[in-house]
Amino acid sequence: MQEFLAQIINGLSLGSIYVLLATGFNLLLLVALIIHFSYPQVVVFSMYIVWLVLNATGNNLFMGIAAGVLSSIALNVFCAPIFQKVMKNRGEVDVNATMVLSMAIGFIITDVLSHSFNRGLPIAFPETLTGSGPLFRIGLISIQAGQVWSLVVGVIAVSAFFILLYKTRAGRAFRAIAEDPAGARLVGIPLLKTGIQSYALSGIMGGVTAVLIAMLLHSASPGLGESIAHKVLAVSIVAGLGNLVGGLVVGLALGILEAVVQGYVSGTWSNAIAFVVMLVVILWKPKGLFGIKV
Amino acid sequence: MPLSLYYYLAITAVNILMSWAIYLPYRVAHLHFITIANMTISGYLSGYLVMNLNMPFFWALLIGFAAGGIIGYIVSLFIGDAPTFAVVIVGFTFIYITRTVVENMPIIGGTMGMFGLPNIGGKPATHRYVILGILWALVVVVGFLIHRFDNSRLGKAASAVFVDKDLATSLGVDIKKLGQTLQVFSCIIAGGAGVLYGFIYKSFHLDFFTFHLVGIFMTTIFVGGYSTLWGTVLAAPILYGLPLLFPAEVQSWRIVIYGVILILVLMLKPEGFITRKFVHSIGIALSRKREKL
Numbered sequence: 001m002q003e004f005l006a007q008i009i010n011g012l013s014l015g016s017i018y019v020l021l022a023t024g025f026n027l028l029l030l031v032a033l034i035i036h037f038s039y040p041q042v043v044v045f046s047m048y049i050v051w052l053v054l055n056a057t058g059n060n061l062f063m064g065i066a067a068g069v070l071s072s073i074a075l076n077v078f079c080a081p082i083f084q085k086v087m088k089n090r091g092e093v094d095v096n097a098t099m100v101l102s103m104a105i106g107f108i109i110t111d112v113l114s115h116s117f118n119r120g121l122p123i124a125f126p127e128t129l130t131g132s133g134p135l136f137r138i139g140l141i142s143i144q145a146g147q148v149w150s151l152v153v154g155v156i157a158v159s160a161f162f163i164l165l166y167k168t169r170a171g172r173a174f175r176a177i178a179e180d181p182a183g184a185r186l187v188g189i190p191l192l193k194t195g196i197q198s199y200a201l202s203g204i205m206g207g208v209t210a211v212l213i214a215m216l217l218h219s220a221s222p223g224l225g226e227s228i229a230h231k232v233l234a235v236s237i238v239a240g241l242g243n244l245v246g247g248l249v250v251g252l253a254l255g256i257l258e259a260v261v262q263g264y265v266s267g268t269w270s271n272a273i274a275f276v277v278m279l280v281v282i283l284w285k286p287k288g289l290f291g292i293k294v
Numbered sequence: 295m296p297l298s299l300y301y302y303l304a305i306t307a308v309n310i311l312m313s314w315a316i317y318l319p320y321r322v323a324h325l326h327f328i329t330i331a332n333m334t335i336s337g338y339l340s341g342y343l344v345m346n347l348n349m350p351f352f353w354a355l356l357i358g359f360a361a362g363g364i365i366g367y368i369v370s371l372f373i374g375d376a377p378t379f380a381v382v383i384v385g386f387t388f389i390y391i392t393r394t395v396v397e398n399m400p401i402i403g404g405t406m407g408m409f410g411l412p413n414i415g416g417k418p419a420t421h422r423y424v425i426l427g428i429l430w431a432l433v434v435v436v437g438f439l440i441h442r443f444d445n446s447r448l449g450k451a452a453s454a455v456f457v458d459k460d461l462a463t464s465l466g467v468d469i470k471k472l473g474q475t476l477q478v479f480s481c482i483i484a485g486g487a488g489v490l491y492g493f494i495y496k497s498f499h500l501d502f503f504t505f506h507l508v509g510i511f512m513t514t515i516f517v518g519g520y521s522t523l524w525g526t527v528l529a530a531p532i533l534y535g536l537p538l539l540f541p542a543e544v545q546s547w548r549i550v551i552y553g554v555i556l557i558l559v560l561m562l563k564p565e566g567f568i569t570r571k572f573v574h575s576i577g578i579a580l581s582r583k584r585e586k587l
Contacts, residue, residue, distance in 0.1 A: 086560050097560065100512060101557060104509075104512075108549075115546070227390075233383050233386075271394065275387045282384055282387070283384065284372075
């Protein structure tokens with residue numbers, strides 16, 4: 001029972017990461033109308049920047065975290081005009097073209113990371129960021145700082161995002177574009193400006209997620225972005241593309257499923273089992289459990 | 295024949311076949327990356343049959359084609375008319391699952407891979423000529439079939455589905471059946487290409503079937519032009535050959551180069567270099583020349 005509880009706690013912290021990623025991904029899909037498949041690769045890039053700055057500044061946490069968040073915003077906003085140009089070329093909203101473009105960006109990020117940082121070897125984050133040991137231990141249950149932070153910050157970040165989306169003027173603009181871009185333009189909402197704001201906002205979420213993943217996993221490798229990207233896209237599809245509440249439920253469920261499977265099955269198979277479950281759901285309901293919102 | 299030329303010709307042919315395998319379902323806006331999982335499954339299966347059961351290569355190749363088709367058919371029952379992003383994630387998920395299964399199966403070498411596949415025809419030189427012969431014969435046959443398809447009613451129906459699914463449905467196109475047909479055909483091609491891909495190197499290793507293949511094939515299709523089969527024929531030899539002209543340090547950045555080219559083409563030439571309009575104008579020019587003669 002204790003082991004099961006420990007895995008549930010692991011799953012909740014892992015799930016909160018998936019929720020953050022799926023929320024940032026869905027925000028871009030709803031407002032900027034792009035499938036930013038490589039959004040998790042941008043997050044992993046930010047993790048590398050955090051590592052680089054921590055190493056360069058003698059583990060200055062503030063500088064490291066700030067650099068991670070800023071790099072994520074910068075990379076996201078830098079991609080914005082490229083996405084806009086491709087969409088303009090197509091003459092209409094073509095989410096498939098943006099997905100191909102995003103994949104290309106992802107290939108570049110992954111390859112650059114595997115060539116230019118730590119000679120392609122995995123990186124390990126210092127204890128200043130990850131914490132030196134478990135915060136507390138009850139029998140088999142040991143709670144790490146990363147788990148607590150990812151759960152707490154995950155809940156705060158997603159709550160803040162939902163408040164922004166449903167209680168503020170900017171949020172109304174985001175939702176109006178998601179509901180009907182042409183109608184939103186008619187009532188005077190600037191599509192481009194709001195779109196860029198969504199890139200920046202998802203950049204902030206990406207930067208925060210990068211720091212949390214670093215705290216949770218203690219390490220990163222160039223291939224990490226690809227594997228998370230597939231899971232985030234799978235979460236979003238299983239939930240229903242653009243469905244924020246669905247993403248929240250499915251993200252948490254995937255985290256718990258993965259953690260529970262890892263507790264009882266050999267490591268190499270656990271990922272595959274999570275993917276098989278996702279695959280079955282996608283094959284059964286290609287439009288998602290909670291319905292597509294785009 | 296120099297070894298470098300053999301590898302160039304063989305890998306170019308595989309790239310053409312695999313890019314076509316992705317091009318076909320993309321005619322109905324499906325990015326069907328399950329083809330890469332099919333390459334792996336059929337490749338390893340044929341390797342096992344030849345190495346462990348001493349099955350003749352040609353039977354193993356046929357079984358490779360069939361395995362690809364059967365997997366493609368079963369999956370297409372579910373995603374024949376699914377949205378593009380669902381098809382993409384099914385493909386990626388299959389790649390992951392296939393890799394995990396292969397990694398955990400010592401009988402086919404697991405993480406170590408499968409080495410020492412026999413030469414077809416006894417001698418290494420004969421092996422190379424047989425592989426090249428089969429590969430390029432396949433390119434001709436598959437190319438001919440796709441050309442016929444593109445100019446048929448089915449091809450026109452696929453174009454209608456690509457532009458507007460609702461319009462195509464109202465015109466009487468069975469979207470699911472068409473999607474299924476294209477997915478199955480693409481998986482058959484991928485199955486055979488997977489077998490031949492391994493036999494080029496006389497070995498199978500998981501490193502042969504990574505996600506970088508998605509990048510290579512996608513770049514080939516989108517740079518060459520996704521609306522005709524000729525784009526692939528032009529792009530595959532150039533994209534594979536170009537990095538080989540540079541020093542080894544530059545070659546190792548191949549995927550970055552492909553990524554940059556793909557982004558630039560999507561921005562500047564959204565339909566790729568060879569468009570349907572371009573092919574059509576060449577066709578008209580050729581027929582005029584023929585009339586004059």
